[in-house]
Amino acid sequence: MVKRLISIKRKVKPQKYKTIKQIATTARLRPDNSGKAAAPALDAEEWFRRELAGNGDIVFRDLMIGGSEDLEAVLIYTYGSIDKNTLNVNIIKPLMNFKDKAGKDSGSSSFVKRLMDSCLTVGTIKALKDKNLAKDEMFQGRVILLLNNIDQIIILEVAGVKARQVTEPENERTLRGSKEGFIEDLWNNVAVIRKTLPDPTLKVEVSKVGRRTKTDLAVLYVGGLADAKLVKEVKSRIKKIDIDGVLANGYIEAFIEDNPYSPFPQTQGTEKPDKVVAALLEGRIAVVLDRTPYVLLVPAQLIQFFQAPEDYYERTYIGTYIRILRAIAFLVTTSAAPAYIALTSFHPELVPLELLLNIAELRKKVPFPPVIEALIMEFVIESLREAGLRLPTAVATTLGVVGGIILGDAAVRSNLVSPAMIIVITITIICNFIIPNYSMSLVIRLLRLFLILAAASFGAFGITLGWLIIIIHLCSLESFGVPYFAPIAPTRFKDLKDLYIRVPIWAMKERPVSIPGYNKKRVVNAREQKDGK
Amino acid sequence: MESKSGLDITSKQLIFIMIGSMLGSGILSLPRLAAKEVGQDAWLAVLLGSLFPLASLSLIRFLYKKNNAVSFVKVCRSVSGRWLGGLFSILLASYSILTASVLLRVFIEVVSMFLLSETPMLVKLVLMLSVCAYLASSNAKVLGRVNEFLFYILLPIVFFSLPAIISNADIRNLMPILNFKVSDYAKAALTTGFAFSGFELYIVFHPYVLREKEAFGASLYALLITLAIYLYFVVGVILVFGTELTQKFIWPSLRLLATAEVPVIERIEFLFIQAWIGVSFRPISIQYFCASHIIAELFKLKSQRWSTLALFPIIIGIAYYPKNVLEVFKLSDNVGLIALSIGIALPLILIICGLFTGKRGGKQNENA
Secondary structure, three states: HHHHHHHHHHHHHHOOOOOOOHHHHHHHHOOOOOOOHOHHHHHHHHHHHHOOOOOOOOOEEEHHHHHHOOOOOEEEEEEHHHHHHHHHHHHHHHHOOOOOOOOOOOOOOHHHHHHHHHHOOOEEEEEEOOHHHHHHHOOOOOOEEEEEOOOOOOEOOEOOOOOOOOOOOOOOOOOOOOOOOOOHHHHHHHHHHHHHOOOOOEEEEEEEEEEOOOOOEEEEEOOOEOOHHHHHHHHHHHHHHOOOOOHHHHHHHHHHHOOOOOOOOEEEEEOOHHHHHHHOOOOOOOEEEOOOOOOOEEOOOHHHOOHHHHHHHHHHHHHHHHHHHHHHHHHHHHHHHHHHHHHHOOOOHHHOOHHHHHHHHOOOOOOOOOHHHHHHHHHHHHHHHHHHHHHHHHHHHHHHHHHHHHHHHHHOOOOOOOHHHHHHHHHHHHHHHHOOOHHHHHHHHOOOOOHHHHHHHHHHHHHHHHHHHHHHHHHHHEEEEEEEEOOOOOOOOHHHEEEEOOOOHHHHEEEOOOEEOOEEOOOHHHHHHHHHO | OOOOOOOEEOHHHHHHHHHHOOOOOHHHHHHHHHHHHHHHHHHHHHHHOOHHHHHHHHHHHHHHHOOOOOOOOHHHHHHHHHHHHHHHHHHHHHHHHHHHHHHHHHHHOOOOOOHOOOOOOHHHHHHHHHHHHHHOOOOHHHHHHHHHHHHHHHHHHHHHHHHHHHHHHOOOHHHOOOOHHHHHHHHHHHHHHOOOOOHHHHHHHHHHEEOOOOHHHHHHHHHHHHHHHHHHHHHHHHHHHHHHHHHOOOOOOHHHHOOOOOOOOOOHHHHHHHHHHHHHHHHHHHHHHHHHHHHHHHOOOHHHHHHHHHHHHHHHHHHOOOOHHHHHHHHHHOOOOOOHHHHHHHHHHHHHHHHHOOOOOOOOOOOO
């Protein structure tokens, strides 16, 4: 208490000894001071010039409105972030040609209004008085118009940064669905979602994150479907983010997820608008961040990482078949290598005799235990993959040939790795590529490594214990209050028809039970109506 | 479906937790124990044995009906005072610790026999208990989910042996019925009653069920399902092996599972051992959970993790103590006896205490 008092005193003290200049400036800015005497526009320009000193990309363009000497004005903008053509045609030209019908002596605010309403042909326009606010607006790609003698500042939207072309998403290709992907521009992404879902209840709540980057962030949800509590929770978590820079979506993810130390991704990211809309219609919430061509969906559940849009677009048998294939691939990619290690080094008696002899023959000359072999192979293949990820396509192909074919062949010939192990690891890697979500396929690598080590130390017992740990962990995870492992555990029988078996779309009459929300009814079954009464 | 705190479980999850805690090591040796006293009427003994847990469950329900309390420790304290109540709680906790240790040891004996014979005992104990501790340090919701998941995964594996049973069964192995003295049946029922141990933990989980009215029904379902699985094994084993052979095996159920034949895999029971790890991991962690939960509440610990951590060396110590399988079995028989007496006596004592300590808890209202 005492300390605070002292500090307040200290704060007060220097104000007493203000320079006369400072007092003068504050006095001049008082609203009751008559505007004409002090010529504030010039001062505003001066203020901006001082504030923006050292920024080479900022342009000050002096002009005279309607060619009249006493209506001087200044346009201030950042050179790279505006559309010059629009600026010339829709702002500078009309301003210079502006013929004010009312007399000059009419009030300044009505002049600004006339200017905005009948001269400046720009979509987004506003007038404000706070210079600092105006400065921030300018740095986000808007144009400031300062007028002589008038203390209002006009902000014009003439954004013209070249956006990337909408392309097919790299990581989530589809054959039958929309090939449109998100790009870096937030407003484009929101517009694409709106175009797919032109429902008036689709809410887009925009805020800014990052003290310095001031990145736009939009929270999207369907008003009548998403749980209000969930929406509130998401917004409050985003509001709490206080960081100076938000460069990508991953920052937001790290701040809003429930279990920061879990290896599993707890928000689902996607590059595809149709996937986002499907999620919105399930009552989930999308978080779109500017400068990231990747939208986060919350709450996320484990199964969503194993579903692809294609499952729903193809016939139900195919969808089911692919789902089951994926489940098996998941088991194989996590457990095939551990099982091989456990069988060969701990329980050879379990393998049928002929197969065992085969394996023994192949392994005869290999000097390492299976686990070392597996780790060598894992290391090589993971390195190949990581290297290929960032290289130009042409080089990556060469790398694949050299690394995969030549190295693999040489390794077998020189008896460093047994062919059986090569088969196991290759199948493992192929199955890993089946997982539709990239973040999940990354986690699966870790799971595999964990299980390989468990198997190498304790055989099959180790694998089972390892799986138990993974299951306990999955059961303990929650994403925004929604159990992560649902509908498997806690088992929601109603949702099981979209798990391994993908029932026809018209039979999914209700939205998933696992995700809270209103208005569960999704499909009114036209098929039943037809042959019913 | 939504929970206020991490403690609340749905009545469905209670079913799975109860099944998980009952369906423990009993499943492997039950046919042998039941057949020992009454031979081919073992299934009858199992049926009779289920009366003990039934009585216990009813008593516990009655206890909570008389006294509205939010947890086991609270109900103990409200009926028998602060110190005596604390003592009762510690009694149950130490029983849980003992049970967890014995189950752990029995489990590791099986693992040593089939999977890891050369790894040192202590390593195996620590390894297994660490996994259990991971679950025990979480909350009841997670416990419910894990049990639910494992139940659905493991149930089909149990019935994997059905074709083998049908093709090898000899119905004469079950004949003649009712060929023993009444006292034999009583003795056999007592033995088979042990196999249900784990039911007494209903006393801990009852107050956490979201819709408390459903809790008792759920526990009955759990008992019924456990009974059905036990009956399946007892009848199956005796149908296939007959009474005499059944008693020759230490774990006859495993032998039964081993009779199933699958092309590629050389020894099918290996898979069942893997599944069985999942089965028997459950009672250990549930007992462990209850012990650390009670201790955490009793000593007002901030997190259950501390009590889980503190109990870890104690359980390892007790589990490491017996020298060989025979001692383990002796200990496990004793634990079964304690389970029966705790399951019946503890709620009974608490109810009687409640009658004496005034009508405070007597005013009964439906708490939702």
